[in-house]
Every structure is written in structure tokens, then in C-alpha cells.
Amino acid sequence: MKTYNGSCHCGAVKFEVDAELSYLERCTCSICSKKGALFVRVPPDQFRQTQGEDDLTLYQFNTELAKHLFCKRCGIHTFGHPRSAPELFLINVRCLDDFDLETEQYEVKLFDGRNWEASFKARQEAAERAE
Numbered sequence: 001m002k003t004y005n006g007s008c009h010c011g012a013v014k015f016e017v018d019a020e021l022s023y024l025e026r027c028t029c030s031i032c033s034k035k036g037a038l039f040v041r042v043p044p045d046q047f048r049q050t051q052g053e054d055d056l057t058l059y060q061f062n063t064e065l066a067k068h069l070f071c072k073r074c075g076i077h078t079f080g081h082p083r084s085a086p087e088l089f090l091i092n093v094r095c096l097d098d099f100d101l102e103t104e105q106y107e108v109k110l111f112d113g114r115n116w117e118a119s120f121k122a123r124q125e126a127a128e129r130a131e
Helices: 030-035 113-130
Strands: 002-007 014-019 023-027 039-042 047-051 056-059 067-071 077-081 089-092 107-111
Touching: 002 077, 014 039, 014 089, 023 030, 030 113, 107 113
Parallel strands: 023 107
Antiparallel strands: 002 014, 014 047, 023 039, 039 089, 056 067, 067 077, 077 089
């Protein structure tokens, strides 16, 4: 596991995350498709916001379980909390300043967010079979 530094475009929001980035997730729900983010999930003890807590704004829709956090100044979605596990941090890997998507080795898994309920159920069933 490595520590990465992240920020929004204008630099008002900054954070650190301890993560293994060999597996990233791309979601096809309406908001994730439009913002084009790639994600990694981490527990709270692996995330530290170091600057800009007051510069974040919250956006929620549909079930209002997911929390999408954006910089008020530049509009970049840096991190949030996913609907499927609101206790976790969902990190937008594109906001990591020291992780180069062009040169790093990683796999991208697709989450069918357009069919969220069925996709989440299938994910849970797969996890249960793996146990």
C-alpha cells in the first residue's frame, strides 16, 4: 500500500489516501458517466483531508445515500461516499497528483450503475460465493 496526494484543479481541496491502486472502478450511472471518474474505495482510516473542508459542496440525488463532494471553486469531484457502502471513501483517482494513469499498471472494473440494484446484488452474490 502506498500513500498518494490528491487535490482538486484549483488546489483549494487537498487530501492523502493510503491505497493499493491495481484495481480501479468505472461506474456507468448517470453522474459517474458524465464526470468520467475512475474510483478506488478506502476505509476512513486510509483517508485524510489536509485542506479545504470548507471549500467542499455536497450533491446528492435519487436515494440520496451517495455523497458526491465537489470543490466549490473549481467544480472538481475529488472524493465522496458511495451508495453501496456509505462508510467508505470513494476516491476519484484522476485527482491523485502522484498517480499517472498513463504509465501505471492497473485494471479497470466496470460497475453497471445504470442498473444499480441488479449490479449491486450480483456483486454481493459473487462476494458471498468467494467466501
